[in-house]
Amino acid sequence: xxxxxxxxxxxxxxxxxxxxxxxxxxxxxxxxxxxxxxxxxxxxxxxxxxxxxxxxxxxxxxxxxxxxxxxxxxxxxxxxxxxxxxxxxxxxxxxxxxxxxxxxxxxxxxxxxxxxxxxxxxxxxxxxxxxxxxxxxxxxxxxxxxxxxxxxxxxxxxxxxxxxxxxxxxxxxxxxxxxxxxxxxxxxxxxxxxxxxxxxxxxxxxxxxxxxxxxxxxxx
Numbered sequence: 001x002x003x004x005x006x007x008x009x010x011x012x013x014x015x016x017x018x019x020x021x022x023x024x025x026x027x028x029x030x031x032x033x034x035x036x037x038x039x040x041x042x043x044x045x046x047x048x049x050x051x052x053x054x055x056x057x058x059x060x061x062x063x064x065x066x067x068x069x070x071x072x073x074x075x076x077x078x079x080x081x082x083x084x085x086x087x088x089x090x091x092x093x094x095x096x097x098x099x100x101x102x103x104x105x106x107x108x109x110x111x112x113x114x115x116x117x118x119x120x121x122x123x124x125x126x127x128x129x130x131x132x133x134x135x136x137x138x139x140x141x142x143x144x145x146x147x148x149x150x151x152x153x154x155x156x157x158x159x160x161x162x163x164x165x166x167x168x169x170x171x172x173x174x175x176x177x178x179x180x181x182x183x184x185x186x187x188x189x190x191x192x193x194x195x196x197x198x199x200x201x202x203x204x205x206x207x208x209x210x211x212x213x214x215x216x217x218x219x220x
Contacts, residue, residue, distance in 0.1 A: 017084040020107050021184065023074075024091045024130070025114035026122025030142045030171035031090040032074050034114060038177040039076025039088060078181070086181070091126075105129070110188045111137040112180055114171065118146035120157045127158060134199045138165040138187055140180045163196045 023031045074090030091104050105111075111130055115123045123139075130137045139160060149157075151166055160166065165187050170176045190196045 022089045022108050022111045024126040029114045029116045034171040034177045035074040035076040035090040037174045113139045115141045138184045140169045143170045
C-alpha cells in the first residue's frame, strides 16, 4: 500500500471546510488514475498486484492487461482556497469489494461515475447505488480509444436523465480530470440554487408489499 508523504506544503491551519467527492465506476475504468492525476499531494492508494487467486472471481473482460487493482480505496486532496479543501476518494471496482461503497458514500457531497464506453454495462451498479443514496453525480467517459458513441446513445445505454451532466475526459491528464471535478462542482451549485431537479429519493432495499387481493363475491 502506497502511503508515502508528499514534499508539497502541508494543509493550511485555516482550512476548516472539508468537501468529500467519490469517484466510482466499473473495474479498470481509471478511478485510481484520475485520483493520482489531479491530487495535489501524493495520493494514498491500496493498489495490490493481481494474482491467480483472483481468476474466476474478477471479471477481466476488456482489461486483460491489468496487473494491479484497488482493494480498499484511493485518497487524494485538492485545496480550493484558504478554508475549503476537496477530499477525493476512489472506490474499488471489483464486485467483491462493492460492500465498501455504501460507507464511502457517507457524507459525500457528490460523485463522478467514470465510464469505459467499451463496457457501459459495468457502470450500471455505480449509478444504481448513487441513485439509491440520493447522491448527486455526473458521468465522465474516459478515453480508451474504443468505438465512438453519440451522447444520446450513451445516455440511453445508462438510462441517464437529461439533467445529469455527461462529459468526456482523459483520466491520465491533470487538466482533463480537473475539468471533470469542476463540472461536478458546477452541477452541485446548480442543484443548490434549484436550477436543476435534485436526485430522486432513496429507493427501499426491499420490494413493496403486494396489494391485498379482493375476495371474490359468492355466486348467487
